[in-house]
Amino acid sequence: MPRYRLTIAYDGTEFCGWQKQEPPEAPAAAGEGAGVTAAYGERTPLMGSEREGRVALRTVQGVVEQAVRGVCRERVELVGASRTDSGVHARGQVAAFSTLPDGKGTGWPSERGADRLMAAVNSRLPDDVTVLAASEVAVGFDPIGDAVKKMYSYTFSVGPVKPVWTRRVVNWLPRGELDVAAMNRAAELLVGEHDFAAFAAAGHGRLTTVRTVYSLSVSDAGSGDGGNRVVRMEVEGNGFLWNMVRIIAGTLMQVGLGQKSVEQVREALESRDRAKAGLTAPPQGLCLERIWYPE
Numbered sequence: 001m002p003r004y005r006l007t008i009a010y011d012g013t014e015f016c017g018w019q020k021q022e023p024p025e026a027p028a029a030a031g032e033g034a035g036v037t038a039a040y041g042e043r044t045p046l047m048g049s050e051r052e053g054r055v056a057l058r059t060v061q062g063v064v065e066q067a068v069r070g071v072c073r074e075r076v077e078l079v080g081a082s083r084t085d086s087g088v089h090a091r092g093q094v095a096a097f098s099t100l101p102d103g104k105g106t107g108w109p110s111e112r113g114a115d116r117l118m119a120a121v122n123s124r125l126p127d128d129v130t131v132l133a134a135s136e137v138a139v140g141f142d143p144i145g146d147a148v149k150k151m152y153s154y155t156f157s158v159g160p161v162k163p164v165w166t167r168r169v170v171n172w173l174p175r176g177e178l179d180v181a182a183m184n185r186a187a188e189l190l191v192g193e194h195d196f197a198a199f200a201a202a203g204h205g206r207l208t209t210v211r212t213v214y215s216l217s218v219s220d221a222g223s224g225d226g227g228n229r230v231v232r233m234e235v236e237g238n239g240f241l242w243n244m245v246r247i248i249a250g251t252l253m254q255v256g257l258g259q260k261s262v263e264q265v266r267e268a269l270e271s272r273d274r275a276k277a278g279l280t281a282p283p284q285g286l287c288l289e290r291i292w293y294p295e
Helices: 060-072 114-122 180-189 244-256 262-271
Strands: 003-010 089-098 129-137 149-158 171-173 192-195 210-223 229-237 286-292
Touching (some): 003 060, 003 114, 060 089, 060 114, 114 129, 171 244, 180 229, 180 262, 229 244, 244 262, 244 286
Parallel strands (some): 089 286
Antiparallel strands (some): 003 089, 003 129, 149 286, 192 210, 210 229
């Protein structure tokens, strides 16, 4: 039973996040999706559901799994490492699935090769998602449990010109300036092992809010769309709570704008009180860059 690992990149704008979602079908709008996709925007289409009385929202897991099933001609289950939210992007999402070749065309036997598998899956994917790499891995490979480190980036476009070419992947700040030095002073406080309860969305569902941030930095990334200043935050850690990176980005943004002090960030961390941390930055500036495994 070969098991394959996929490295996936996607523009999350028109996806309802990574995780498959199949809410109940709206009785008054069966077949139309009205009232079902409203939370995700009218540009997000529905996918067909295999469950009676349900509709399948357009998710990255759903789209890629559908492509893999078409290639392997069997009902494989795709498991992803990170459940990115609606509108969040990825350059290094990792997912895995196993197949059961029967010698009659079902499954994907090892001798066919992972490169051919990648090409076949990509031929079935839409333009906003692609498989960057594929490899055969050990049968027990777990993309969630085996991950040892993750890296995210968050990008701001600072300036009066509304971004056109990069509008989907930046958080536009039309007014004010970001003090990168102050943002980095606040960022230093969050490096290390801490209880990040103040930087987690309510209902995160984790048994513990203790996480280790290995590095967190903010830098000028030059001139961007329309001549705006580009400011980029990068964070690496052993794991992240629900909305943790977006809350860190929003908090550091407020420090950079002079709306919060470095000392207030320290107080928020120590208090473990979500109300004392900063805003939750919007999803479009966030990107899952890379996930590390023991090898």
